[in-house]
Structure formats: structure tokens, C-alpha cells
Amino acid sequence: xxxxxxxxxxxxxxxxxxxxxxxxxxxxxxxxxxxxxxxxxxxxxxxxxxxxxxxxxxxxxxxxxxxxxxxxxxxxxxxxxxxxxxxxxxxxxxxxxxxxxxxxxxxxxxxxxxxxxxxxxxxxxxxxxxxxxxxxxxxxxxxxxxxxxxxxxxxxxxxxxxxxxxxxxxx
Numbered sequence: 001x002x003x004x005x006x007x008x009x010x011x012x013x014x015x016x017x018x019x020x021x022x023x024x025x026x027x028x029x030x031x032x033x034x035x036x037x038x039x040x041x042x043x044x045x046x047x048x049x050x051x052x053x054x055x056x057x058x059x060x061x062x063x064x065x066x067x068x069x070x071x072x073x074x075x076x077x078x079x080x081x082x083x084x085x086x087x088x089x090x091x092x093x094x095x096x097x098x099x100x101x102x103x104x105x106x107x108x109x110x111x112x113x114x115x116x117x118x119x120x121x122x123x124x125x126x127x128x129x130x131x132x133x134x135x136x137x138x139x140x141x142x143x144x145x146x147x148x149x150x151x152x153x154x155x156x157x158x159x160x161x162x163x164x165x166x167x168x169x170x171x
Contacts, residue, residue, distance in 0.1 A: 052091035052166035059084040065145070065156045067105065072153060076146045082113065083162070085139040091166030094130040103159035108146035113139055122148070124160075128167055 061083045071077040089095045099109060101124050111118040111127060118127045131137075143160065 050090065052089070052093075052168045054087065054089035054091060054095045054164045054166040056097075056162060056164040057086040057088070058162070059086055061158065063158055065159055067147065067151060067153050067156060069153050072147060072151060076144050079143045079145065082140040082142050085141065085162070087137045087139060087164060089136075089164075089166055090134040091168060092131075092133055093167040094128060096126045096128045096165045096167055098124070098126050098163040098165065100124040100161040100163070101159055102161050103156055105148050105151040105156060106145050106159055107148040109160070110144040110146070111141060112143070113141040126165075130167065 062079070062081050065077065065079060067077050087095055087097075097114070099111060099120055101109060101122065107122050109120040109124065111120065114127055114129055118125075120127075145159065
């Protein structure tokens with residue numbers, strides 16, 4: 001019975017708080033105070049490194065693509081409805097937008113809206129956009145999809161996957 005009471009008492013005791021981001025600073029202050037009490041001096045240098053991070057927010061994107069017989073005759077389909085994106089990045093050097101085709105009907109991709117046209121092959125690719133300071137940017141992109149041989153008319157699910165990564169010149 002006593003062991004049950006002891007266990008209950010142990011379980012009801014508050015746990016010590018986990019060390020948070022302030023704990024190392026308090027430890028440094030305590031060490032510094034202890035060193036100063038004995039007339040010893042110490043210098044503590046603190047460096048913080050923030051890794052580059054980029055985030056892509058899709059504001060508007062079609063859910064499907066309609067390919068007509070006329071598109072097949074032309075060999076491509078222009079996706080007139082733009083994709084609206086918001087890019088957030090703390091990378092000073094810029095960001096890389098990765099465009100990956102998710103459908104075998106795509107032979108090549110032309111991307112418009114990044115300052116200049118980018119032409120990508122059947123495997124897609126990365127488009128690097130440089131800037132000189134961290135920022136957020138709004139993008140409105142349109143695409144021309146060059147159709148692969150054997151493509152058929154019809155409605156297809158949205159055929160592109162977009163991803164973003166920070167650009168960093170440092171190793």
C-alpha cells in the first residue's frame with residue numbers, strides 16, 4: 001500500500017522544465033558570474049547561423065488540362081490560365097523553381113513569367129532566379145506544353161509539380 005502511495009506521490013510531482021533556447025544563455029551568465037566572483041575574466045563569443053529556407057505557396061492553379069485535336073495538330077497546348085504563386089525566401093542569393101512534368105503526354109515545357117522564357121525538356125528542370133536580399137515575391141506563371149507523340153485529346157489531371165529551394169553560393 002505504501003508503494004502505491006509513493007508512486008502516486010512521485011507521479012504528482014511536477015517535472016522540471018525542459019531547457020529551452022534561453023537555458024544556454026543562463027548557463028553562460030552563471031559561468032560568467034562565477035568567473036567574475038573569483039576575479040577571472042572570460043570572453044564568450046556567440047555566433048548564430050540561419051540556414052537559407054524557401055517556401056512556395058500556390059495561390060491559384062488549375063486542376064486539369066484540356067487537350068484538343070487542334071492542340072495535337074499544333075503540337076502544343078498553351079495553358080492560358082496562370083498559376084499564381086507566392087515565394088518566401090531568406091536566401092540572399094535567390095531561389096530555384098523546380099518544374100517537374102507528371103504526365104507522359106509532355107515532351108517539353110516553356111515557362112513564362114520569370115523575367116524571361118525558360119525552356120525545359122521532358123524531364124523538367126530547375127529555373128534559378130537571383131536577387132540580392134531575402135524577400136517575398138508574387139509570381140504569375142503561364143506554360144506551353146509541347147505534346148509527346150502518341151498524346152490523345154482529352155482532359156488530363158494537372159500535369160506539373162512545382163517545388164522551390166533556396167540558392168546559396170556558399171558551400
